[in-house]
Amino acid sequence: MNDLGNQAGNTQFIDRKSFILGMITAFAECVANECKRAAFSPPFYPEDYKSLLTETRRIAKDNGVFIWYEKNLDIPRKTRLNWFVIYKFPEVFDEYRALREKAYNPAWHLDKFTNFLSYGVVWGVGADSVIAQIREKRETRATYARILLKPGAWPIENR
Numbered sequence: 665m666n667d668l669g670n671q672a673g674n675t676q677f678i679d680r681k682s683f684i685l686g687m688i689t690a691f692a693e694c695v696a697n698e699c700k701r702a703a704f705s706p707p708f709y710p711e712d713y714k715s716l717l718t719e720t721r722r723i724a725k726d727n728g729v730f731i732w733y734e735k736n737l738d739i740p741r742k743t744r745l746n747w748f749v750i751y752k753f754p755e756v757f758d759e760y761r762a763l764r765e766k767a768y769n770p771a772w773h774l775d776k777f778t779n780f781l782s783y784g785v786v787w788g789v790g791a792d793s794v795i796a797q798i799r800e801k802r803e804t805r806a807t808y809a810r811i812l813l814k815p816g817a818w819p820i821e822n823r
Contacts, residue, residue, distance in 0.1 A: 695727070696727040701785070704781070707745035707812070707813070732751070
């Protein structure tokens, strides 16, 4: 499980490290081009951090964005997952920190982070006339959880 190249309890092999770094690259590009205010990397186990750090730093530098390693010390150790916060502007990161200081964690309170993550937010010419909404709600499965995590590791059970 510590080797990011191996599967996380899945029957089909997928290179976990490449999957995580690919998502980090895509989100870094979105943040760099201001399509998103901020983003989270896919969640990963604490022991994966060292294997991801060098390349994640390079991706951030290449895209002119910043990363913050969220250790999630408020999640019990046996179920703890971590992620990188990707942001371009310090005031956006300050918003994230303010939410975390109020004891909100995206693993349990994603609704508090929707504006931070640019979910349902529009801007630009004519933005004031747009009504943000989901056209059709569908049941979805978290692909990253199926590929990256042990069965049952997501969603993280709330204390």
